[in-house]
Amino acid sequence: MPSETFLPRIHSVFYAIFDVKQGPKIVYQVPEGQVSSSPHPSSNRVLFNFNDISKYVIPSNPLCGRLVICATRNHHIIGFPVSILGSEYKRNYFRFNLCFVFERAADLSCYKPIVRKVGRVLAACEEESKFLSSSQSSLAMHAILEQLYEDLNSYSETSIPIDKFNSIELKIFPFYPNPPPVKDWQVPLALINLKSRVEDNWDLTVRKVCEHINGINHVRRIAQLADCDLQLTRQAVAHLLYYQVIMTVDIFQYSNMYTLRKNVQWLADEPHVKDECGPYVTKPGKPVPDWPKLLFLYSRLKPGKTVFEWMQGHDIHELGIDVRRFTSFGVIKGFLRRVHRYPPLVYSRRRTSSPLILNPLPPELTPMLNGEHHTDELSTHFEVGWPLLQQWLTAIGGGKGNGDFGEVVMIYR
Numbered sequence: 402m403p404s405e406t407f408l409p410r411i412h413s414v415f416y417a418i419f420d421v422k423q424g425p426k427i428v429y430q431v432p433e434g435q436v437s438s439s440p441h442p443s444s445n446r447v448l449f450n451f452n453d454i455s456k457y458v459i460p461s462n463p464l465c466g467r468l469v470i471c472a473t474r475n476h477h478i479i480g481f482p483v484s485i486l487g488s489e490y491k492r493n494y495f496r497f498n499l500c501f502v503f504e505r506a507a508d509l510s511c512y513k514p515i516v517r518k519v520g521r522v523l524a525a526c527e528e529e530s531k532f533l534s535s536s537q538s539s540l541a542m543h544a545i546l547e548q549l550y551e552d553l554n555s556y557s558e559t560s561i562p563i564d565k566f567n568s569i570e571l572k573i574f575p576f577y578p579n580p581p582p583v584k585d586w587q588v589p590l591a592l593i594n595l596k597s598r599v600e601d602n603w604d605l606t607v608r609k610v611c612e613h614i615n616g617i618n619h620v621r622r623i624a625q626l627a628d629c630d631l632q633l634t635r636q637a638v639a640h641l642l643y644y645q646v647i648m649t650v651d652i653f654q655y656s657n658m659y660t661l662r663k664n665v666q667w668l669a670d671e672p673h674v675k676d677e678c679g680p681y682v683t684k685p686g687k688p689v690p691d692w693p694k695l696l697f698l699y700s701r702l703k704p705g706k707t708v709f710e711w712m713q714g715h716d717i718h719e720l721g722i723d724v725r726r727f728t729s730f731g732v733i734k735g736f737l738r739r740v741h742r743y744p745p746l747v748y749s750r751r752r753t754s755s756p757l758i759l760n761p762l763p764p765e766l767t768p769m770l771n772g773e774h775h776t777d778e779l780s781t782h783f784e785v786g787w788p789l790l791q792q793w794l795t796a797i798g799g800g801k802g803n804g805d806f807g808e809v810v811m812i813y814r
Contacts, residue, residue: 409507481520687721
C-alpha cells in the first residue's frame with residue numbers, strides 16, 4: 402500500500418469500552434468488520450485483531466487521559482482513553498476509548514488534537530448525562546462514528562450535535578514541519594505565482610522579498626536588492642518555506658556539478674516527467690528533443706565534470722536547451738543532485754602572494770578551509786565568483802592552477 406500524503410485517510414473508527422464481564426471489547430466500528438476480535442478472522446477485509454492491542458486501547462488507569470498510539474504490522478491506532486470514576490458504575494469506574502486507525506506510514510500530527518478533543522467531549526457528555534453508559538443514548542454512538550469517518554475523510558471537518566448542550570466541532574489543519582535553516586547561498590524558487598498572492602496586509606519584509614524571488618537570486622542577493630536586513634530576509638524565506646509555496650535550490654553556475662539519484666530508475670517511466678521535461682527545458686522557438694535524448698543527457702552529468710564541460714561535450718547550444726532550466730527541472734523532480742566542492746587545507750602553510758591574484762586574499766578564508774564549508778558558501782560569504790575563489794584556493798595551497806590546488810584538497814560530495 403503506498404504511503405499517503407497531505408492529510409492521512411482514516412481507515413477505520415471504533416468505539417471500545419471495558420465490559421465488567423468480557424473485559425475490553427469493541428461496541429461499534431465503521432466500516433463494519435475491519436477490526437476483528439476473532440483469533441481466526443474469515444474476511445480478508447480485517448485490518449488487525451483487536452485482542453492484540455486491547456490492553457493499549459483500554460489501558461490501566463495511569464495511561465487514561467493521555468494520547469495513546471500503538472502500532473500493528475500495517476497500521477497505527479490512535480486514541481484518548483478515558484476513565485470516569487463514580488459509585489453508580491459496577492466497578493466504580495467507566496472506561497472507554499474512541500480510536501482512529503491509519504496506515505502505519507501516515508503522519509498523525511494533524512490528528513492528535515482531533516482525537517484529544519473527541520475524547521474530552523465524550524467524557525463531558527458522560528459526566529453530565531451518562532450519554533455513553535446509558536443503554537438508550539449509547540446507540541447514537543454508531544451514527545457519530547459514521548459521521549466522523551465520512552466527514553473527516555471527505556471534508557476534513559465535521560459538526561455533530563450530541564445533545565442540547567454538547568456537540569463535536571472538528572476541523573483538521575495540515576501540519577507543516579519546521580523548515581531547515583535558511584542559508585545565504587540558497588536560491589528560493591517559487592512553486593506558485595507569488596506576485597498574484599501578495600496582499601497589502603502582508604508583512605513588509607515578506608512583500609519586498611517576494612518581488613525578487615525569481616529562481617536566480619540567492620538569499621544574500623535578495624536581501625541586497627530588497628534593501629532588507631539579512632536576518633529578516635532569512636526569516637521571510639523560512640516563512641515561505643514553511644507554507645511550502647517555495648523551495649530552495651543551489652546557485653546555478655557553469656562550474657556546478659550534478660549527478661543522478663537512484664530514483665531516476667522509476668521516475669524515468671513516469672508520464673508526467675516525460676511530458677513536462679521537454680517543453681520546460683527547451684528555449685522558445687526551438688524543436689523539443691524527445692525524452693530518450695534528454696534522459697541520455699541527464700545520465701552524462703557526473704561528479705568531476707562541470708556543466709560547462711558537459712555542454713561542450715554534447716553540443717547543448719545546438720539542441721536549444723536552456724541549461725539552467727534543464728538542471729533545475731531535475732532537482733525539482735528529485736532525480737538530479739548537486740555535487741558540492743568542499744576544499745579543506747590538509748597542511749596549514751599560508752601563501753598570500755601569487756601573480757594570479759588580482760584581488761587581495763581575505764585573511765578569514767584560510768580558517769574556513771576545514772572541510773565544513775563548500776564553495777557556494779565561500780563564494781557567497783566573500784561575494785566573489787568561482788574563478789576568483791579558485792585563484793585564492795590555489796594561492797593558499799601553493800598549487801600550480803588548472804585544477805591543481807596544492808595543499809587544498811577538493812572533496813566532491
